Amino acid sequence: MNQSIVNQQSIKQFNTNKILKLLTSTEMISRAQLAKETGLNKATVSKITDELLNENLIVDLGYGMSSGGRKPKLLKFNPDAKYIAGIKIGGSDIYFTVMNLMLEDVFTQRIEIDNNDTVIIAELLKESFDRAIGTLNIDIKDIIEVAVAVPATVDIKGMIIHAPNIGWKNIDLSEEFKDVFKGIPIKTFNEANAGALGALHHVESPEHTNLVYVSAGIGIGTGIIISGNLYRGKMGLAGEFGHNVIVENGRQCHCGRKGCWETYASEQAFYDSLERKGLKMEKGIDNVLKELENNNPVALEAMKELSSHMNTGLENVARAMSPDYIIIGNKMRHFKGYLDIDDEIQGSKVLFVDKESHTTIEGMGFVIARKYLYRDRYDINI
Ligand SMILES: [Zn+2]
CATH class of the missing domain: 3.30.420.40 (ATPase, nucleotide binding domain)
Structure with a gap:
């Protein structure tokens, strides 16, 4: 493609993005206000908004209130x-x-x-x-x-x-x-x-944020964001902190190594630990919470051990990555009240997500x- 066409297209996309960002962050807005806030001329704003109307990405709400003079026509982003x-x-x-x-x-x-x-x-x-x-x-x-x-x-x-x-x-x-x-x-x-990208969506300035999302469920997976971008590594497989060894010659992991973090601090690790301690119970978050709430000493002991292992792994993450945030999600978030985890580890803020599938x-x-x-x-x- 001709270079000048490429440039024209990227300028148009840049202008469209400016308008879309305003539309998605305001309830409703007039073309005149869009022109004023984006610094684009009125003809450009009209051309772009006409295209967005055609794509059904915005709707025309008709005439709004006037502060004197002609009433402005208001536009609204259509999320549906x-x-x-x-x-x-x-x-x-x-x-x-x-x-x-x-x-x-x-x-x-x-x-x-x-x-x-x-x-x-x-x-x-x-x-x-x-x-x-x-x-x-x-x-x-x-x-x-x-x-x-x-x-x-x-x-x-x-x-x-x-x-x-x-x-x-x-x-x-x-x-x-x-x-x-x-x-x-x-x-x-x-x-x-x-999950890491979902957590990024909730921070104030995503483009400047470094974070590690720890998905602790049946295993432990981690997602790494560096300056607002997902870090995937050479093959797309970066972020396997769950298979960092935290106990030398420890428990056998399905990955082939022994003593991986996920064999000590995942949901499955908790069930395995209960079994070793002789407590037979049906799997499931609600069942675990019931045992913990009833002060079952075996369940409380297993959770205390898990909490300690969770901390070891989180400290490894903090020391290796020094992110702004370490965010804990997936099933383990349900045990927040039973996990003794500091709000800050090595200067990284530690947060739990509040909805399991959400992030x-x-x-x-x-x-x-x-x-x-x-x-x-x-x-x-x-
Ligand atoms: Zn492993």
């Missing part, structure tokens, strides 16, 4: 112009969500699973998807992408290399779920990377919505 389907697959459940361009959930469902066969999961997803489409009464073509988060190593192309806690190896979900989502593009994310699904939505709206730098295959 497009949707994103976000799916989080865990060891025992699946969250299926449809969100709009402002990442508001318009449909959400939790599905319990006891079988990780992709054919069975595809059937369950089809049920949820069909129900969502019917309930919301939306057109399939208005769903721009299906994003799937899996606790797995995922390569640059979106191929699952290994999901040890789900039992998947070398799986391409965009092929496995192709028929379910009727041609909508499917993108697979490493669950902790998606992960939101992180995928954040990337996809931004890419759709701004064609911006988050255009990466995560």
